[in-house]
Amino acid sequence: MSTVYDVTTWTVPGNPAVTCWTDVGAVINSIIAAVKAGQPDQNSKPGAVIYLPPGDYPLKTRVEVDVSYLTIKGSGHGFTSSSIRYNSGDTSSWWEIWPGGSRIRVQNTDGRAEAFRVARTGNPRLSSVVFENFCLDGVGFTPDQNSYRNGKVGILVDTANDAFRIERMGFVYLERALVVRDADALSVSDNFIAECGNCVELIGSGQASKVTDNLIGAGYVGYSLFAEGHEGLLVTANNIFPRGKSAIQFRNTNRSSITANRLHGFYPGMITFEGLNKENLVSGNHLRREAEPWGPMQPYGNGRDDLFGVIQLRGDNNLVTGNLIAWYVDPAKITPAGATPTMILVASGASNVIATNHVVANVGVKTVVLDATTTGTRVLDSGTAAQFQAYTGSYAFRATP
Template identity: 90%
Template sequence: MSTVYDVTTWTVPGNPAVTCYTDVGAVINSIIADIKANQPNQWSKPGAVIYLPPGDYPLRTRVTIDVSYLTIKGSGHGFTSSSIRYNSGDTSSWWEIWPGGSRIRVENTDGRAEAFRVARAGNPRLSSVVFENFCLDGVSFTGNQNSYRNGRVGILVDTANDAFRIERMGFVYLERALVVRDADALSVSGNFIAECGNCVELIGSGQASKVTDNLIGAGYVGRSVFAEGHEGLLVTANNIFPRGASLIHLKNTNRSSISANRLHGFYPGMIVFEGLNKENLVSGNHLRREAEPWGPMQPYGNGRDDLFGVIQIRGDNNFVTGNMIAWYVDPTKIRPVGATPTMVLVASGTGNVVATNHMVTNVAAKHVVLDATTVGTRVLDSGTAAQFQAYTTNHAFRATP
């Protein structure tokens, strides 16, 4: 029994006309059926590897994964910018214009949104599924190539899962690149995920997972990294670049760390906490906020003004410390017109701490602002008295010496 499959040599039983060059989705589904047929023993299901050699493969049928211990891997994430291509006009002199490597073109004609849907009811939950080192290319944002809308999803993990890995992948021009529900010990590491409406969405709930060492950049309509209901999430050492509506967005997430990331954004709200978030650490990040410099994208934005904060915190006992915010925006582009921009806004919650952050701005700014509903916030060495604004008396403040 073989447990290593090559999509270029697989023949679909009863339908040899279907190949990886006509519909790689149908081929992978056929391989998964073979894996299940050859591993019926409850006591011995080692799983398998499905290999995608470098090449272009159209996916017209959604792949459904309902087995554990499956690795789907290629030999090159193949990312290249599609936004530059679509906004360049004449590309006739370019060396190449499309993503390469082991590239799957997401062209679903089966009425499904996802290239891969991973789901299984019953027990145990799916475990140890790996996506590694190939490209998922949504090809086009039909109609308006700057819309980030085409309804296409790269990978949807739709039921509880354990120890999944998404590593060294390339995702481009998908409305939603990676969506994982109810993750336990998930690793999203070393990927290139950009020019997608949303890049990484961890939904439902999760624990002890990590998003590390990725190159990420969502569109203005979505989020680069979003997590809800998570406990102990690690978001570390990512290079997150424009132009996400938010770069890191936590919702009802506790005891998690956002640390040592480099964040570059064109809009307010680069790090956002939504709902009730407790005991999270935001530490050692480098944030650079500018206005959109590129003509084709200047008409777009995320709908927030500069009073929203570069970092906005909601929840209790969160710690924002040791971050660098470099804010350089032409005064004529500040919104509302004439406003004094906010760097860190504590919008709600009790017992939050903002300490020893360094902020450099080209205009007068409020380094830390406390909304009226906040209680017991401590602001230490993160700005002068003139750079601090509190709409509550229930706080402690120590000015930067």
């Protein structure tokens, strides 16, 4: 019995009128039911591959994934900018205007928010589910194409999981692209996730996971990458585009690394820690902060002012070192008006180290600011004495020579 299923050749038992061209969600659910029926032996469940050849597939019914060792894959992530299309007016002369490749149009006329929900109770937890090389397209935001709101979720992993992989995918125009709860050894790698309200959300808890080598860019309403309750998360070599409320946001996350990323942002708070975060490394990142240059998006923002910090740190024993912050904003666009912008704000916590960071700016800035509740912070070679400000007496400071 074959364990490779092609959605274009699958017939739904008892309902041949349902095809991948009418509802690919119903077809994939039918295939998963067949996989479970064909692999009932507890000792032998090799799983299966569900293949989406290049094409446009409407998804009207949420896919329910409740089996391990399942790969859902296509042959092309098919991403193209929907924001440029919707803000361009006349596209009649364009070569193409919609995402391509193996593209699923998330319509969800069943009233469910998610295109794919991955969940199973009992033991063991789901393992080794793979989403690979196809496009999840939310089609449009309503009623405002620049709102990043449509209630649609690309993939929701809703129960504890182990060794999942999301690779070479395309996500566009979804309110929430990828949401993974309670992940262990998750790999999110080499994806194109942009023009979504939130791009990657790692919620609940997690350990020993990685978000690497992605091209990511959320809208002003949400996060390009959000992680909470994680231990040992590796965030490396991502190219993160502007407009996310935060490029990277950690909440109560410990012993994790944000390293060697290129971050471009139009708003304060590009890297933000909230809650209590311990023993994290923020190193070797290139942060470029500018003002929004594109007319259609200039009315929007993330609600933070320039005293918030390009990096805002909260927690204990974190190390922020070797980062380059390149800050260029027209003085007339600084908020509050007349303020001296903050590059790194240590907002709370004890025994943090800020060392050998380099700031390039078109105006006078405070490279490091310590709030009053901080204790034992060491600030080394990260700005001149005039660029450093402390509202606490509990610190050590060595100015950049």
